[in-house]
Amino acid sequence: MALLRVVMIAVLLAAAGCGGSGDATDVRALASWAATTDMVAAAWTQHEVPRRYSLRAVGRARQALTERGRHLDALPAAARARVGEALQRLDRAVAELAEAIERGDRTGAVPIRARLQAEARTLGEVAAGLEARS
Amino acid sequence: MTKVFEVALGIVTSIGGFLEAGSLATSAQAGAEFGFQLLWVIALGTLCLIFLVEMSGRLAAVSHHTIASAMRERFGFNFFVVPLLTVALVSLLTLGAELGGVCMALQLATGVALQWWALPVMVLVWVLLWRGSFGLIEKGVSLLGLVTVAFLVAMFRLHAPLGEVAAGLVPRLPDHDSGRYWFLAVSILGASLTPYLFYFYSSGAIEDHWDKKDLGTNRMVATLGMSFGGILAAAVLVVAAMVFLPRGVRIESYEQVALMLIDAFGHWGFWLFVAAFGIACLGAVLEITLAVAYLVAQGFGWNWGENVKPRDAARFAATYTLALVVAMLPVVAGVDPLRLTNVSMVLSAASLPVATLPFLVLMNDPTYVKGHANGRFGNAVVLVVIVLACVLAVVSLPLELVGG
Numbered sequence: 001m002a003l004l005r006v007v008m009i010a011v012l013l014a015a016a017g018c019g020g021s022g023d024a025t026d027v028r029a030l031a032s033w034a035a036t037t038d039m040v041a042a043a044w045t046q047h048e049v050p051r052r053y054s055l056r057a058v059g060r061a062r063q064a065l066t067e068r069g070r071h072l073d074a075l076p077a078a079a080r081a082r083v084g085e086a087l088q089r090l091d092r093a094v095a096e097l098a099e100a101i102e103r104g105d106r107t108g109a110v111p112i113r114a115r116l117q118a119e120a121r122t123l124g125e126v127a128a129g130l131e132a133r134s
Numbered sequence: 135m136t137k138v139f140e141v142a143l144g145i146v147t148s149i150g151g152f153l154e155a156g157s158l159a160t161s162a163q164a165g166a167e168f169g170f171q172l173l174w175v176i177a178l179g180t181l182c183l184i185f186l187v188e189m190s191g192r193l194a195a196v197s198h199h200t201i202a203s204a205m206r207e208r209f210g211f212n213f214f215v216v217p218l219l220t221v222a223l224v225s226l227l228t229l230g231a232e233l234g235g236v237c238m239a240l241q242l243a244t245g246v247a248l249q250w251w252a253l254p255v256m257v258l259v260w261v262l263l264w265r266g267s268f269g270l271i272e273k274g275v276s277l278l279g280l281v282t283v284a285f286l287v288a289m290f291r292l293h294a295p296l297g298e299v300a301a302g303l304v305p306r307l308p309d310h311d312s313g314r315y316w317f318l319a320v321s322i323l324g325a326s327l328t329p330y331l332f333y334f335y336s337s338g339a340i341e342d343h344w345d346k347k348d349l350g351t352n353r354m355v356a357t358l359g360m361s362f363g364g365i366l367a368a369a370v371l372v373v374a375a376m377v378f379l380p381r382g383v384r385i386e387s388y389e390q391v392a393l394m395l396i397d398a399f400g401h402w403g404f405w406l407f408v409a410a411f412g413i414a415c416l417g418a419v420l421e422i423t424l425a426v427a428y429l430v431a432q433g434f435g436w437n438w439g440e441n442v443k444p445r446d447a448a449r450f451a452a453t454y455t456l457a458l459v460v461a462m463l464p465v466v467a468g469v470d471p472l473r474l475t476n477v478s479m480v481l482s483a484a485s486l487p488v489a490t491l492p493f494l495v496l497m498n499d500p501t502y503v504k505g506h507a508n509g510r511f512g513n514a515v516v517l518v519v520i521v522l523a524c525v526l527a528v529v530s531l532p533l534e535l536v537g538g
């Protein structure tokens with residue numbers, strides 16, 4: 001019983017210590033998926049990954065962006081607005097990338113990479129700001 | 135000469151069979167999020183694994199008992215049922231994760247959803263177990279698994295900073311995300327020390343008719359094979375740290391991990407990853423399925439053996455068939471294989487005291503190991519690591535589930 005009590009206290013203390021960065025974690029995850037999509041785009045335009053894989057990976061990224069995008073209510077207002085705008089632009093860029101891969105248009109996918117990188121940077125900056133505050 | 139060949143083959147198959155979904159996923163996640171900081175956990179897990187594997191082989195060679203049969207005989211069935219159920223349940227969960235890994239590799243290669251591969255993969259594994267011998271399973275798939283050496287080659291092709299890599303072997307506290315750091319640490323320990331490994335190894339030693347003459351081979355295979363295997367897991371972490379960390383990619387899905395060898399090998403990188411991942415997971419599926427069947431059959435005193443015809447060990451064959459069907463269910467239900475892998479690795483760490491403490495008692499009981507009992511150092515290393523892994527698992531699993 002004593003061991004169980006020690007473990008429970010440790011869990012609660014650890015939970016209290018880690019709880020503050022939950023919203024930053026979601027923004028960090030969004031930035032991570034933006035960077036992943038850029039990696040997929042780079043590999044696909046250079047003929048390093050097959051088309052079917054690329055489509056699935058981009059589909060998985062869109063799914064993750066949608067899921068993570070639902071958990072932004074806890075963010076401070078300014079950060080929420082910035083992330084919301086970045087997420088909209090990111091969603092458009094990812095959708096265009098999916099269409100380019102579907103068409104087999106590697107040249108058309110190249111300029112999308114710059115937009116993906118820009119959104120990854122923006123989201124990364126917001127996450128870093130939130131982490132610094134917590 | 136035959137002895138040298140036997141040792142070399144044992145070491146090579148240990149290296150080829152070391153990586154599986156658990157060690158690959160947890161090492162990649164650790165590298166992507168914390169750079170080289172968690173390398174020390176791989177080193178600690180590998181050190182403990184060397185001791186446990188060597189003990190398993192020693193017990194079998196000296197006493198001609200597997201861990202399960204010795205445990206049942208020494209402690210009685212009423213006691214043995216606890217480790218039996220614990221190890222069987224954790225192994226089934228791990229089997230589901232590894233089966234999901236094979237299906238994911240096929241999805242990466244073909245684009246066909248992984249759920250569709252669950253049944254064909256299950257049938258393939260079942261046919262290999264039904265028709266194959268222990269040697270085929272132990273050596274055949276493990277030799278194919280040598281493709282995982284690609285991660286080590288990638289580490290050198292990417293010019294890993296060896297000084298910083300070496301610094302990662304020194305234990306340290308995290309500079310950010312401490313909850314996540316310890317969750318990954320315990321996942322790595324769970325992946326390194328999955329209980330099925332040493333239960334399988336002791337059964338394999340009996341299948342191969344080991345006796346005291348094989349103690350030297352056992353020591354060499356355990357030490358060198360597991361050390362080189364640990365180096366492969368470390369190479370996965372290093373490559374992930376060099377590829378994903380600078381880009382800010384955190385691993386949440388196997389689709390992301392599939393990109394990790396492209397910087398090192400270009401076009402071949404993707405296909406090398408798919409082959410390495412698929413073969414490593416297939417090897418693990420075969421071993422875990424057999425391990426579950428060994429454990430249950432030995433626990434209930436049934437006929438068992440992969441070299442025995444299925445009709446002569448019908449309940450053993452029925453057990454591995456049932457294990458495969460049960461493990462297939464989460465894959466068919468669409469459970470994310472990476473999430474399943476993470477949870478099963480932590481539960482694996484949590485189950486370590488139940489799976490290993492009675493085994494440690496056996497390894498100090500002269501009735502079984504005669505003059506070959508454990509030294510104090512071996513006992514201390516195993517005891518400290520398994521208690522540490524269990525406490526970390528109990529603390530970090532709720533955090534991960536609640537905090538995402």
